[in-house]
Each structure stands twice: as structure tokens, then as C-alpha cells.
Amino acid sequence: MKKGCKTQGPGIQRRDFIKTTAIGGLALSAMPSLAFGQKSVNDKVQLGFIGVGGRGRSHLRNILRRDDIHVSAICDIDPVAIEKTLGMISEAGYEKPAVYTENEYSYQDLLLREDIDGVIIATPWLWHTPMTVAAMKAGKYAGVEVSAATTLAECWDLVDTYEETRVPTMILENVCYRRDVMAVMNMVRQDVFGELLHARCGYRHNLYGAKFNPGVSFGEGASGEARWRTQHSLYRNADLYPTHGVGPIATMLNINRGNNFLTLTSHATKSRGLHNYIVNHPEGGPDHPNAKLKWALGDIVTSTINTANGETIIVTHDTNLPKPYSLDFQVQGVKGLTEFDGHKKRIYVEGISEHHQWDEMDEWLVKYDHPLWNKYGEYAEGSGHGGMDFFVDHAFVETVKRKALPPLDVYDAAAWSAITPLSERSIAEGNAPQYFPDFTRGWWIKRKPVFALSDDY
Numbered sequence: 300m301k302k303g304c305k306t307q308g309p310g311i312q313r314r315d316f317i318k319t320t321a322i323g324g325l326a327l328s329a330m331p332s333l334a335f336g337q338k339s340v341n342d343k344v345q346l347g348f349i350g351v352g353g354r355g356r357s358h359l360r361n362i363l364r365r366d367d368i369h370v371s372a373i374c375d376i377d378p379v380a381i382e383k384t385l386g387m388i389s390e391a392g393y394e395k396p397a398v399y400t401e402n403e404y405s406y407q408d409l410l411l412r413e414d415i416d417g418v419i420i421a422t423p424w425l426w427h428t429p430m431t432v433a434a435m436k437a438g439k440y441a442g443v444e445v446s447a448a449t450t451l452a453e454c455w456d457l458v459d460t461y462e463e464t465r466v467p468t469m470i471l472e473n474v475c476y477r478r479d480v481m482a483v484m485n486m487v488r489q490d491v492f493g494e495l496l497h498a499r500c501g502y503r504h505n506l507y508g509a510k511f512n513p514g515v516s517f518g519e520g521a522s523g524e525a526r527w528r529t530q531h532s533l534y535r536n537a538d539l540y541p542t543h544g545v546g547p548i549a550t551m552l553n554i555n556r557g558n559n560f561l562t563l564t565s566h567a568t569k570s571r572g573l574h575n576y577i578v579n580h581p582e583g584g585p586d587h588p589n590a591k592l593k594w595a596l597g598d599i600v601t602s603t604i605n606t607a608n609g610e611t612i613i614v615t616h617d618t619n620l621p622k623p624y625s626l627d628f629q630v631q632g633v634k635g636l637t638e639f640d641g642h643k644k645r646i647y648v649e650g651i652s653e654h655h656q657w658d659e660m661d662e663w664l665v666k667y668d669h670p671l672w673n674k675y676g677e678y679a680e681g682s683g684h685g686g687m688d689f690f691v692d693h694a695f696v697e698t699v700k701r702k703a704l705p706p707l708d709v710y711d712a713a714a715w716s717a718i719t720p721l722s723e724r725s726i727a728e729g730n731a732p733q734y735f736p737d738f739t740r741g742w743w744i745k746r747k748p749v750f751a752l753s754d755d756y
């Protein structure tokens with residue numbers, strides 16, 4: 300950045316910004332507990348949890364830090380997950396919730412309870428839409444993990460049910476709340492890059508540990524996500540996990556709110572990573588039965604989206620090869636661009652940066668730190684994924700409490716999740732262009748941006 304440019308944002312020091320961006324997880328006891336306005340003394344937000352595996356419990360950990368919630372009931376088919384969850388709730392000093400654990404449909408009984416205002420759904424992907432639809436029909440706000448749907452029919456189920464019931468659903472896309480992402484969104488809104496033309500993003504995460512556990516096993520008898528996630532790679536050649544990358548870009552480009560995804564084309568490489576992992580693993584080898592499997596998922600799936608306002612977005616899915624984690628964000632407008640992520644932070648703005656020179660980005664991130672991070676950054680520390688998980692849970696609880704519409708809604712859930720089936724069809728049809736359904740039924744023209752524009756969530 301040239302000398303003389305303002306570098307400090309209001310009320311936050313550069314080192315604090317970096318600390319809260321990088322931090323992974325503090326001990327619960329080290330965090331400040333959170334006092335938020337209750338509806339009234341005895342009128343807390345009553346929540347149910349459906350799916351209390353790794354992700355469900357990380358939401359619960361954040362929720363238990365608040366004084367304006369009551370966990371009425373939990374549901375999971377895994378007794379170990381139930382036991383761990385009850386332990387967390389008791390350790391936090393809350394009374395034991397009702398437990399639903401009998402079978403895969405026990406969530407339907409949980410949804411009949413009158414003492415639940417909203418549910419957090421953190422189950423395997425195939426359950427997200429049926430559970431969210433059932434929650435809306437039961438009159439409960441649903442906060443659903445990513446992706447929200449796996450087929451176009453499911454995307455429409457979410458939208459149709461919302462329009463029938465008018466019970467809101469929020470897609471819990473935490474990366475929209477990442478500190479650097481929100482600072483860049485702030486730059487976009489303050490016109491630092493001028494009119495936007497192009498963005499890149501993706502999910503580039505070596506998931507060997509999640510896909511095979513223990514050893515090279517997956518499916519029944521395996522542990523954690525290896526019980527269900529890996530099978531999608533066996534059957535589907537698609538961008539299986541688009542929302543961590545595309546969600547943040549969609550908020551910057553006002554998708555569904557003055558702009559829209561129009562078309563998509565996708566390309567996939569051949570598949571090598573999962574086979575190589577099995578063959579080279581000490582518990583695998585070339586004679587292991589899993590070494591004979593033919594994986595449908597290409598190692599790198601690249602999709603290009605055209606928007607109604609004339610931007611392009613390149614989205615990458617890359618989960619089967621050895622590499623450091625990256626969402627590889629790039630945002631480019633007529634005046635400049637930024638490329639940023641954990642491993643890379645650089646910016647060029649015409650008239651401010653030296654000609655042909657990238658600027659270091661830390662000072663820009665401080666200057667454009669989002670007001671919500673300024674307000675809640677201290678609380679967010681230790682909430683998971685560098686603090687962003689606090690914000691997504693906070694937004695969900697506050698919308699339930701206020702009976703408000705969520706900042707990331709059912710139309711976002713449908714449009715972002717639709718990338719999976721559309722990329723699958725494009726690849727299957729020799730990279731043919733696919734049209735996004737207009738899930739807003741034309742209303743994107745009139746809908747106004749809302750994400751992170753409230754002064755509280």
C-alpha cells in the first residue's frame with residue numbers, strides 16, 4: 300500500500316485481527332460466557348439438535364456458552380454421540396434434555412414437541428432436506444448444515460415447503476462469516492474493487508482422514524464421516540461440497556438479491572487420489588478389497604458459473620489429493636483484485652497500489668474489518684474455525700429469538716446446493732451448459748441484500 304493510506308480500522312488492532320483469524324479452539328473454560336437479551340426471564344430460545352456427531356456438538360458447544368437458550372431435546376442414532384452430548388450439557392450446568400435415539404426417523408418425534416422453537420440439523424447430507432422439510436412443516440425454524448440438498452428435486456422441496464409454510468430455514472454456511480471473507484465483502488460494498496467481474500473459490504481439502512477411518516475402511520462399521528461421506532465419491536462425479544466457497548462469493552455478488560446464477564459448465568479430471576491412498580496405506584495395499592473400487596469422483600472438479608449481472612465464478616472441488624487446506628478466494632473488479640486465504644493474502648487496487656505490485660493485505664483487512672467482527676470478535680474467539688462458527692450460530696439464534704427472516708435463507712440454500720446436481724449433469728453430458736432453476740421465481744429482481752447488514756447478526 301502507498302504511504303499515507305489510512306491503515307487502522309476503528310477499534311481493532313492489527314494483531315487482534317490476525318489472532319482471531321488464525322485461532323482454532325480455546326478451552327471452553329477460558330472463554331467469556333455470553334449474555335444476550337432474552338425474550339423474557341423465563342422465555343429462552345428453545346432448541347433441538349438433530350445429529351450430534353462432530354459438527355452437531357461443535358454447534359452445541361457454542362450454544363451452551365449463551366444465556367438465552369435452552370436445549371430441550373437431542374436426537375442421534377449413535378449412542379456414543381448421545382452420551383458425549385449429554386456429558387457436555389451436564390458439564391455446562393444445564394438440565395438433561397429429552398433424548399430421541401430409537402431409529403433414523405426419531406427426529407419426527409422430536410419435531411412434535413411444543414417446547415422447541417428451532418432445530419440445528421447436522422446429519423449426513425442425504426438427511427438434510429427430509430429433516431429440514433419436516434422441521435418447516437412442524438413449525439420449527441431449521442438451521443441446516445451444508446450442503447442443504449443433494450438433488451434439484453430436493454432444492455425445490457426446500458423452496459416449496461418454505462413457500463407453503465413460511466417457516467424460515469437458514470443454511471449454516473459458516474465461511475460467509477470468516478473474518479477475512481467479511482472484510483473483503485466490506486471492501487466490495489465500499490467499492491474498493493469497482494464493479495465486480497470475476498471471482499474464484501473452492502473447497503480444496505485433503506479429506507483422507509474423514510473419508511477412511513480407521514485405516515482404509517469406510518461405510519458400515521467405520522467411524523465419523525467415513526460412515527457416510529465416502530460413498531458419495533464412489534457414486535457421484537460432481538462438485539460434492541460447493542457452499543464453503545460459493546456461499547461467501549454469492550453474498551458479495553448479491554445472488555438471489557439483485558443478481559442470479561444463470562448457467563454452469565463443469566469439468567472433471569480422472570480419479571487417482573483415493574485409489575492411491577488405499578494402495579499406499581499400511582492397512583491397505585494393492586490386494587485390499589477397497590483397492591478394486593472404481594471411484595466416480597474426479598479428483599478435481601472445476602465449474603464455471605455465469606451470473607445474470609455478467610460476472611463469472613470459477614468453483615473448484617478438490618478433496619482427494621495431498622495438499623494444504625485452501626478455499627482459494629479471488630475477487631476481481633474493474634479497479635483491482637484480491638487473492639486471499641490462510642496461505643495467501645494479497646491485493647492490488649489501481650491508483651493505490653504501486654503499478655504492477657501486489658500489496659500485503661493485513662492492513663487492508665484491519666481497515667475494512669466488518670462491524671460485526673468489531674462488535675463480537677472477543678466472544679467469537681475459540682468458537683471454532685477461527686471464530687466464524689460463533690457468528691453463524693449467533694445469527695441463527697437471533698433470528699429464531701426475534702422471529703425474523705434469516706440472513707442466509709432457503710433460496711440461498713437451494714441455489715448454492717444446486718451446484719452439485721448441475722455439475723454432475725454437466726460432466727455426464729460432456730461439459731454441457733446447465734441452467735440454474737430460478738428458485739426465487741423471478742423475485743431476485745426485487746429482493747434486497749440483507750447478509751450482515753443488521754447491526755447485530
Ligand SMILES: NC(=O)c1ccc[n+]([C@@H]2O[C@H](COP(=O)([O-])OP(=O)(O)OC[C@H]3O[C@@H](n4cnc5c(N)ncnc54)[C@H](O)[C@@H]3O)[C@@H](O)[C@H]2O)c1
Pocket residue numbers: 349350351352353354355374375376377380402403404405406421422423424426444445446471472473523524526684
Ligand atoms: N460447516 C462446517 O464447517 C462443517 C464442518 C464439518 C461438518 N459439516 C457438515 O455437518 C454435517 C455433519 O457432519 P459431521 O462431521 O458432524 O458428521 P458425523 O458423522 O460426525 O455426524 C453425523 C451424526 O448424524 C447422526 N445421524 C445419522 N443419521 C441420523 C438420523 N437419521 N437421525 C439422527 N441422527 C443421525 C450420526 O449418528 C452422527 O452422529 C455434514 O453435512 C457435514 O458436511 C460442516
